[in-house]
Structures are given as structure tokens and as C-alpha cells.
Amino acid sequence: MVNRVLGNVFSTRTQRVLFVLEELGVQYDFQSLDFAKAEHHASEYVSEFHPFARLPAFQDEKVKIFESRAISRYLAGKYSGSLTPPTDLVEAAYYDQAASVEHSYFEPPIEKLGFELVFKKQLGLGEADDQVVGYQTKLLLAALDYYESLLSKQEYLAGNTFSLIDIYNVPWVSFLEQRINFGKEIAARKKVAAWWAKVSGRPAWRKVLGRLPH
Structure with missing residues (x-):
């Protein structure tokens, strides 16, 4: 199969x-x-x-x-x-750390912002809660600031090699740009913007985007 x-x-x-x-x-x-x-x-x-x-x-x-x-x-x-994923003890630890950051600190606020700013109204659940949006935006910006600092020391989110960790993040950064108008926050962080230009230009990601209706 x-x-x-x-x-x-x-x-x-x-x-x-x-x-x-x-x-x-x-x-x-x-x-x-x-x-x-x-x-x-x-x-x-x-x-x-x-x-x-x-x-x-x-x-x-x-x-x-x-x-x-x-x-x-x-x-x-x-x-x-x-x-x-790496097998070296230290490299594996940093890899798992990067995976945990994406899972615990990057994805959750984007998901909550998506609900408030996009899906809540579509589902007929009313307008966005400004207090929730403000708090989740604060969490998201803290995660992006961390990524900016990290990427000033290395090429990718788990080190100097493109990895699953970058892949885990890419769809959510695309969602930030395309669905909830946070692209300016990516552009404002030079290292994050440079990373995004590299990873979003990969042929494999362009193939994924090619599946979306035009």
C-alpha cells in the first residue's frame, strides 16, 4: 500500500x-x-x-x-x-527543545488568534474578544522575538540544517501572513524574515501551496 x-x-x-x-x-x-x-x-x-x-x-x-x-x-x-532527527545527545536535546518551543509557545497563540479573528465569526459565534486577541498577540510576539534571537546564531530553528522543526513551523507562519494579517511582524524581524524567505521558497512547500484552490 x-x-x-x-x-x-x-x-x-x-x-x-x-x-x-x-x-x-x-x-x-x-x-x-x-x-x-x-x-x-x-x-x-x-x-x-x-x-x-x-x-x-x-x-x-x-x-x-x-x-x-x-x-x-x-x-x-x-x-x-x-x-x-539527530542521534547525538546534545544535538538531539536542542532538537527536542526546538520542537517543544513550536508546540508549546508558537502554535498555541496562532491557533487561538485564528479562532478569534477568522473562525469565530464564520461559525456564527460573534465578534473577536479584544482581550483574548491582545493577550495571545503578546504571547505570539514573544515567540517571534525568541526566534529572532535564535536565528541570529544559526541558520534554521533546530541548528544549521533544515529539519522537521522548520517544517512544523512553516504552515503556521503562512497562516499568519495569509489569514490573520501578521505578515508585518515577520517582516519586522530581519532574521525571521530571512529564514522565512528561505523555507517558504523551497520547491516542496511550493508544491503543497499548489494544492490550494486558486
């Missing part, structure tokens, strides 16, 4: 997995699930692929995996390419 991804091209976490597959240059089948029809809540999908009714999910001849970071790590190990 070929690699199979179940997801939605507008999902940042689905984009993360597709980015990994494109970087690795391996074949895969993509099954799009329609958010509007709540296909990710279908009983078969929940029972077979994702018990929490989220996207994406993955299947090959050996396993079924959910959660984008777990899928990404599996794929990097399966194909033993340049995205394989």
Missing part, C-alpha cells in the same frame, strides 16, 4: 505532513476530507483513523498513525533522508 494521507489542504497540520512527503520525494495518495460536510467526524474515520476527529491521519502497509508530528517523525525515519 502506498503512503496515504487523509486530510484537508486548508489544514495547517495536513500541510505539515504533505510538506514532509514532498521534501522526501516519495509517492503518496491524498484523500481530501470536506470540513463543510464534517467528514472528519464520520464514524468510520473516527473509529479507523483518528479517535479525536481531527486531521490529518496516515496509513501505509504497516501502520495507521494520527497527529501530524508523529506522522512526520515516522516518515523521516522510514525514508532515512536528510530529515532524520
Whole structure:
């Protein structure tokens, strides 16, 4: 069975997995699930692929995996390419530290801002809460300031080599630019902006974006 991804091209976490597959240059089948029809809540999908009714999910001849970071790590190990995480003790510790920063301090405020500034109104839940937006913006800017400091010492977020950690961040930075108008905060940080120019220009990411409707 070929690699199979179940997801939605507008999902940042689905984009993360597709980015990994494109970087690795391996074949895969993509099954799009329609958010509007709540296909990710279908009983078969929940029972077979994702018990929490989220996207994406993955299947090959050996396993079924959910959660984008777990899928990404599996794929990097399966194909033993340049995205394989380091094994050196110190390098691995810094790698895991960078992964934790993205997971704990970068993604959460963007997700909350996305809900307040984009999805809340679409779902008919009222206007954005200015207090929540202000607080989450403060957290996001602190994370971007940390990235600016980090990237003044190294080329990429986990060191001097492009890695899964960069891939984890890319869809969310794209969301900042395209959906909630925070592109100016990227541009205002020279090191972050230079990193973003490099990673967003990668052919694999351009292929992911090419799946989006024009």
C-alpha cells in the first residue's frame, strides 16, 4: 500500500505532513476530507483513523498513525533522508527543545488568534474578544522575538540544517501572513524574515501551496 494521507489542504497540520512527503520525494495518495460536510467526524474515520476527529491521519502497509508530528517523525525515519532527527545527545536535546518551543509557545497563540479573528465569526459565534486577541498577540510576539534571537546564531530553528522543526513551523507562519494579517511582524524581524524567505521558497512547500484552490 502506498503512503496515504487523509486530510484537508486548508489544514495547517495536513500541510505539515504533505510538506514532509514532498521534501522526501516519495509517492503518496491524498484523500481530501470536506470540513463543510464534517467528514472528519464520520464514524468510520473516527473509529479507523483518528479517535479525536481531527486531521490529518496516515496509513501505509504497516501502520495507521494520527497527529501530524508523529506522522512526520515516522516518515523521516522510514525514508532515512536528510530529515532524520539527530542521534547525538546534545544535538538531539536542542532538537527536542526546538520542537517543544513550536508546540508549546508558537502554535498555541496562532491557533487561538485564528479562532478569534477568522473562525469565530464564520461559525456564527460573534465578534473577536479584544482581550483574548491582545493577550495571545503578546504571547505570539514573544515567540517571534525568541526566534529572532535564535536565528541570529544559526541558520534554521533546530541548528544549521533544515529539519522537521522548520517544517512544523512553516504552515503556521503562512497562516499568519495569509489569514490573520501578521505578515508585518515577520517582516519586522530581519532574521525571521530571512529564514522565512528561505523555507517558504523551497520547491516542496511550493508544491503543497499548489494544492490550494486558486
